[in-house]
Amino acid sequence: MPRFEPVLSKNFRTEGIRSLDVYRKNGGYRAAEKALKTMSPEQVIETVTAANLRGRGGAGFPAGMKWSFLPKDRKITNLCVNADESEPGTFNNRVLMENDPHQMLEGALIAGYATRTTTAYIYMRVEFHEQFHILQKALDEAYAAGYFGNNILGTGFSMNCYVHRGAGAYVCGEETGLIESLEGKRGWPRIKPPFPAVEGVFRRPTVVNNVETLACCVHIIERGADWFKSIGTPGSAGPKLYTISGPVKRPGWYEAPLGLSCRDLIFGDDFAQGMLDGKGVKGCIPGGLSVGVLTEKELDCKLDFDEVRKFGLLGLGTAGAIVIPADADIRQVLMNCARFYAHESCGQCTQCREGTGWMYKIAARIALGAGRIEDLDLLSELSQNMGMMPGLSICGLPDGAVYPIRTIVQKFRGEFEERIRAQEPGRAAEVLQRLNRSAYSLPIFGQSRLAGAV
């Protein structure tokens, strides 16, 4: 295989790339000029659609198609750039914004032109302090150079761009949750339809795109749809910024065509180069926590939008891999996953609010050494009864919550059973009493029942 020429990350190591001058010297804003001066908005949408650019935020929805859903007779259009990156294990947006902020801004300008946007909001999570200062500085420079504001590049196209900072909520990464949060309300996802393309921020037609999606637009406009499609696999075109973390030798970001195998990402010489201290691999969560887990045997799974589903995963997600070492206690991993969703559920839909809470309580009980074999069945059953797929929730957060729980319990069931059988007798009763004294001291939860559970 010929060595892949980086696209998104080509300027990451260039000295001073955060400044506009250096970015322009490296070919920056050429694509935006090409789009604004020589192409009509429809042509830009056609090109991006032809390139089969699938959204990089997790769901993999084609970006060009999303833009084409906007009503034709609209007066005002808003663009939201989703930089609320909170998926555990994911940091490709952070890397894109801190290493090459202008690339993302150029992408926002192109997407804004294609959708005839009047105002673009970059919704950035508040924990990105350094990235905020970097991006705001870059935005000021771009404003001063006339890439944002009135009459951009003398073409008569006007668009404003603002950075809006979030306040620490995972659910605001969901597109309608983001919109509600932007309007100054609780980040509660809206019932769809109406979809944001028809009624979004301030009840105006709105497009929400991920940072990486916009960064890809720049290169599609510059080098054409056919070039973009020649990278990656037929269903999943283009380059992708893979990220990897956990106890590997070189954690970090690696750019590769879509369709990289998980094993290559962990062990490849160009990638993470294997595990620290020669540890074994127990499993790998390949695309941000919500997609589910791959076992050591399944590591040859190709990470693109379609293939991962064959392994019982939700999707590609954000391609942020977390490697679980062989010496990790799977019960702790389960508890950590469950705690995340219990904390971040917005509380709007009952089955998600209660379900994530119960999953955490059960997982915590198992992790504390008070598990029961039937808890595993209980978790599996719970995971069948939450989310958009059974049609019970407004947003996809509970779907993301059940996949890791379900796959961890299914794929590591043997280990769970072994751990549960090895628990000290009587420990369960003691832990449960400590966790919830009042409930478990009721006569109906007597010692005999608990002792029998172990």
Added chain:
Amino acid sequence: MAWEALDRRTAVIEKDAPAVLNEAVREKIRSFFPRYETKRAALLPALHVVQDALGHVDWQAMREIAEVLELKPAEVFDTISFYTHFWTHDKGKKVITLCRSLSCQLMGADAVKAAIEKQLGIGEHETAADGQYSFVTEECLAACDHAPCLLMNEKLHRRVKADDIAKMLADPNNDRLDLPRSDLFDAPKPPASTSESNPNPEP
């Protein structure tokens, strides 16, 4: 967690408390109005501005924000109670935010947490007696390649080791961020057009 309220003290509401927001802070909040179509949308920026100025957003501040944004105080409280970033009671001078998500846990965040708690003598969601530090844990900080990581106010500390915690906490400059800051953060530009007309019509 929807069913468990962390870090909330029952507030004492003073009916006739003196105003806490000065004119400069109010003006700064108003400067965000041109960015959005509704005044309510300036609420998150307003809360950030007030928290930066006062350290936390108490009941009186909420009431005054509501006044500036032409909202009901309850609407401000509705929003503020959803987000973990805002403090409704006073916090330490520096807030330590430790990541507790999977990558960091696998790389030893539990040991770092224990070291911080031992060093400061406080638990999670508590403030040290001298008012220097508050300690919270948060879900993923999106810096998993540098796990375990923590935020000291705005500064991200990467690959923190439990053994280095004492040294880190003793360093007075442990929250210094040497990045150029934008002047425009406080003074956004007015929009191209505030009217209903479309500046980018169908060609």
